Amino acid sequence: MTVSNVSVVKRLFRVREFGLLAIIALIFVVMSFASPYFLTWSNMRAVMLSFSVEGIVVIGMTILLIVGGIDLSVGSVVCFSMVVGGALFLAGLDPWTASLIAIACCGFIGFLMGQCVTRIGLHFFIVSLAFMVIVRGLCLLITKGTPQSLFSLPPAFKFIGQGSLGPVPFVIVIFVVLIAVFDVLLRRSTFFRRVYYTGSNEKAALFSGVNTNRTKVICATICGTLSGVAGVVYMARFGAATPQFGVGMELSVIAAAVIGGASLNGGAGTIAGAVLGAALLSLVTSSLILLNVPPYWQDIIRGGILLVAVTADHLLNTRKSKG
Amino acid sequence: MPEPMLSVRDVSKRFGAVHALSNVQLDLRAGEVHALMGENGAGKSTLMNILGGVIQPDGGQIQLKGNPYVVDGPAAAQARGVGLVHQEIALCPDITVAENIFMAETNSRGGFWMETSNLNARAEQALAGLHPVPATALVGDLPIASQQIVEIAKALTLNCDVLIFDEPTAALTEIESNALFSIIRGLKARGMGIIYISHRMAEIFSLSDRITVFRDGAFVETLTTAETTPEEVATRMVGRPLLDLYPPRSSRPASAVCLSVDGIADGHLVKDVSLEVRPGEILGLAGLIGSGRTETVLAICGLAPRTEGRIRFDGRDVQQADYRASIRAGIVYLSEDRKGTSVFLDLSIAENISALDLRSVSGSLFIRSRAENAVAEEMRERLGIRCSSVAQQVRTLSGGNQQKVALAKLLAVRPRVLFVDEPTRGVDIGAKAKIYAILRDLADEGVAVVAISSELPELIGISDRILVLHEGRVAGEVSGDSMSEETVMHLASGLGPAPTETRHH
Numbered sequence: 001m002t003v004s005n006v007s008v009v010k011r012l013f014r015v016r017e018f019g020l021l022a023i024i025a026l027i028f029v030v031m032s033f034a035s036p037y038f039l040t041w042s043n044m045r046a047v048m049l050s051f052s053v054e055g056i057v058v059i060g061m062t063i064l065l066i067v068g069g070i071d072l073s074v075g076s077v078v079c080f081s082m083v084v085g086g087a088l089f090l091a092g093l094d095p096w097t098a099s100l101i102a103i104a105c106c107g108f109i110g111f112l113m114g115q116c117v118t119r120i121g122l123h124f125f126i127v128s129l130a131f132m133v134i135v136r137g138l139c140l141l142i143t144k145g146t147p148q149s150l151f152s153l154p155p156a157f158k159f160i161g162q163g164s165l166g167p168v169p170f171v172i173v174i175f176v177v178l179i180a181v182f183d184v185l186l187r188r189s190t191f192f193r194r195v196y197y198t199g200s201n202e203k204a205a206l207f208s209g210v211n212t213n214r215t216k217v218i219c220a221t222i223c224g225t226l227s228g229v230a231g232v233v234y235m236a237r238f239g240a241a242t243p244q245f246g247v248g249m250e251l252s253v254i255a256a257a258v259i260g261g262a263s264l265n266g267g268a269g270t271i272a273g274a275v276l277g278a279a280l281l282s283l284v285t286s287s288l289i290l291l292n293v294p295p296y297w298q299d300i301i302r303g304g305i306l307l308v309a310v311t312a313d314h315l316l317n318t319r320k321s322k323g
Numbered sequence: 324m325p326e327p328m329l330s331v332r333d334v335s336k337r338f339g340a341v342h343a344l345s346n347v348q349l350d351l352r353a354g355e356v357h358a359l360m361g362e363n364g365a366g367k368s369t370l371m372n373i374l375g376g377v378i379q380p381d382g383g384q385i386q387l388k389g390n391p392y393v394v395d396g397p398a399a400a401q402a403r404g405v406g407l408v409h410q411e412i413a414l415c416p417d418i419t420v421a422e423n424i425f426m427a428e429t430n431s432r433g434g435f436w437m438e439t440s441n442l443n444a445r446a447e448q449a450l451a452g453l454h455p456v457p458a459t460a461l462v463g464d465l466p467i468a469s470q471q472i473v474e475i476a477k478a479l480t481l482n483c484d485v486l487i488f489d490e491p492t493a494a495l496t497e498i499e500s501n502a503l504f505s506i507i508r509g510l511k512a513r514g515m516g517i518i519y520i521s522h523r524m525a526e527i528f529s530l531s532d533r534i535t536v537f538r539d540g541a542f543v544e545t546l547t548t549a550e551t552t553p554e555e556v557a558t559r560m561v562g563r564p565l566l567d568l569y570p571p572r573s574s575r576p577a578s579a580v581c582l583s584v585d586g587i588a589d590g591h592l593v594k595d596v597s598l599e600v601r602p603g604e605i606l607g608l609a610g611l612i613g614s615g616r617t618e619t620v621l622a623i624c625g626l627a628p629r630t631e632g633r634i635r636f637d638g639r640d641v642q643q644a645d646y647r648a649s650i651r652a653g654i655v656y657l658s659e660d661r662k663g664t665s666v667f668l669d670l671s672i673a674e675n676i677s678a679l680d681l682r683s684v685s686g687s688l689f690i691r692s693r694a695e696n697a698v699a700e701e702m703r704e705r706l707g708i709r710c711s712s713v714a715q716q717v718r719t720l721s722g723g724n725q726q727k728v729a730l731a732k733l734l735a736v737r738p739r740v741l742f743v744d745e746p747t748r749g750v751d752i753g754a755k756a757k758i759y760a761i762l763r764d765l766a767d768e769g770v771a772v773v774a775i776s777s778e779l780p781e782l783i784g785i786s787d788r789i790l791v792l793h794e795g796r797v798a799g800e801v802s803g804d805s806m807s808e809e810t811v812m813h814l815a816s817g818l819g820p821a822p823t824e825t826r827h828h
Contacts, residue, residue: 184689190685190689193674196674200669201664201667201668201669204667206646206664207626207656209647209649267667
């Protein structure tokens with residue numbers, strides 16, 4: 001290989017998305033030999049289904065991470081959306097209006113967290129930790145602690161979570177559309193450029209005339225809204241509202257975004273990277289199940305992957321800055 | 324010739340493919356202040372980090388008092404009697420001054436309890452000669468200049484034979500600097516060897532015995548200070564004769580006032596400041612730390628609220644503090660803290676330059692990267708930003724080029740009034756000359772430029788007139804031939820206008 005070829009390969013590996021694609025490809029090759037079931041359509045469909053709803057939350061989390069925030073409450077908020085939508089439906093509202101109200105409530109929760117951060121000057125970590133507990137409490141309060149069956153949801157609504165367009169589940173269609181929209185927005189819209197400015201250096205953004213507080217509030221609202229959307233999709237998919245749903249979801253969502261290249265220091269991250277991060281985690285889980293790895297080991301391995309991904313990125317980046 | 328106390332022979336250091344140092348020499352005698360000069364990237368800091376034990380050399384020998392000097396860390400360097408005062412403040416903000424000063428000692432002493440009262444007393448003693456800083460204050464509560472003093476006091480307590488200062492006066496006022504210089508002279512008289520790094524020629528020439536110049540990681544020459552001139556040193560540093568550092572002033576008559584500020588106050592440092600700015604001129608703003616120079620400008624630009632006074636721009640009243648409205652009106656501010664508040668280090672040059680006005684490079688919905696890159700290319704050409712492409716991360720640029728990007732960001736909105744705060748801080752001499760030329764060009768194009776600087780020669784060199792602030796009020800104005808370091812310092816210290824008769828030496 002010539003010198004220029006080496007440097008091209010090196011440069012490609014420094015692009016986070018390429019490294020992730022390479023690892024995903026490797027998993028495909030290894031697993032297709034290890035398990036005859038892996039490369040079947042039904043398995044692929046199951047893998048995509050498993051990360052596409054959570055992937056909607058990953059999009060919101062990535063945006064909030066880019067602006068320099070973090071949201072630990074996403075699991076509770078997803079559940080809240082499900083519970084509020086379900087309760088309103090059981091109270092006699094049509095499911096569409098109920099869902100829209102639920103999503104709006106979740107957006108408002110994000111907005112509130114943004115206000116706490118920007119007006120009082122608290123950190124996103126603490127604020128969202130508090131909201132994680134508060135919102136979970138609200139879920140238990142609304143449902144009196146018991147799962148609500150939503151069997152009577154009309155089929156048109158259930159289609160959101162259970163239907164298919166041809167061979168493709170509608171959930172995946174929703175996810176792909178959201179990916180496309182937010183990917184373009186993040187790369188090219190002026191609002192999201194301000195998000196990158198704010199996350200990269202908040203003071204410099206202020207000194208460039210960016211309304212950093214408003215930017216942060218909007219990002220928190222988007223994250224809450226997308227969590228709400230995910231909650232409604234889950235409600236349609238499961239036909240139930242469970243007050244304990246989504247416990248621990250924030251960890252896998254943050255892991256996916258960070259594996260995809262989002263920085264906890266803000267200023268860095270892409271939608272494509274985050275989606276690939278979510279896909280990688282989901283593929284690994286499914287592979288471990290196919291290989292009959294005991295469930296306790298699965299968590300250990302997924303945690304290890306997070307550590308390896310972040311370490312690799314750190315090493316590549318330090319080398320990059322030294323020239 | 325006396326035997327050198329510290330001798331550096333043929334020392335080299337590479338970072339990847341970059342030769343940070345190649346075969347450099349340095350001799351330090353006991354009782355000598357040895358200045359080390361060179362542009363940014365010349366290798367000064369690399370050598371200092373080697374001497375301080377922070378990094379290891381790849382080749383060459385270093386001898387301290389005739390013995391080989393090999394140290395594997397800052398603690399080992401201190402044990403051998405070599406101390407380093409860092410350019411960047413490396414203190415813990417949440418503990419007291421005394422605890423910071425004796426951090427190394429507390430770390431190595433190994434006792435269980437802190438000896439608080441003892442530490443405080445000894446810290447007061449170490450600080451006594453420098454500047455009154457309370458030993459029990461938390462470092463994070465102190466202004467930058469006082470933090471720098473603490474950093475210096477910390478090094479003084481180490482009882483070193485060799486003490487290295489890396490731009491110690493970058494954040495100090497004139498008075499604090501002078502206190503530091505007399506302490507350095509005292510240490511020198513006690514036989515200590517001192518290596519002194521600074522960009523400020525005046526300091527170097529009043530303080531040092533010899534000057535060693537580095538260029539591009541290589542040793543150029545060691546000169547005896549008494550036998551050389553600042554021009555000669557500057558020529559050695561850039562490797563070519565340096566023509567006038569400051570561009571000629573324009574002879575055009577001043578235009579009508581475009582921005583007038585009348586009796587503004589911010590409730591803190593700014594008490595009562597009035598000033599007028601005219602298109603085509605460079606107005607210098609001088610004052611000691613605490614005079615409210617920066618705060619005045621922040622209030623004018625709408626970056627900080629004002630409690631009193633009025634501001635008129637183009638004959639119209641400017642209402643409340645709103646920097647975005649100021650930007651739209653054409654009033655922009657270049658901050659003194661380049662990395663902290665001026666540029667986005669992680670983003671590209673082009674993404675930095677478009678930050679103030681994204682709409683100008685956007686269609687109805689999206690940013691047009693072609694337009695964004697075109698603006699960046701234009702600025703790269705105009706300001707001479709040295710980079711491989713405008714997609715390059717700003718973090719990878721030199722200090723001077725980062726500063727040009729920060730300036731380009733403001734120029735992209737075609738400002739009518741440009742405030743620049745310490746525009747050449749931490750910038751090498753070549754980039755300084757370029758920035759002065761840019762400011763003068765802007766003035767000639769009809770921009771009103773207001774420059775704040777702690778370096779009086781610079782302020783006098785570039786300004787048409789200088790307004791001096793003292794404790795939040797205007798102490799006076801000097802222009803033309805009456806601009807001198809003496810007249811400005813006189814006003815800045817609150818002594819009123821300097822009587823012309825006393826200007827003899």
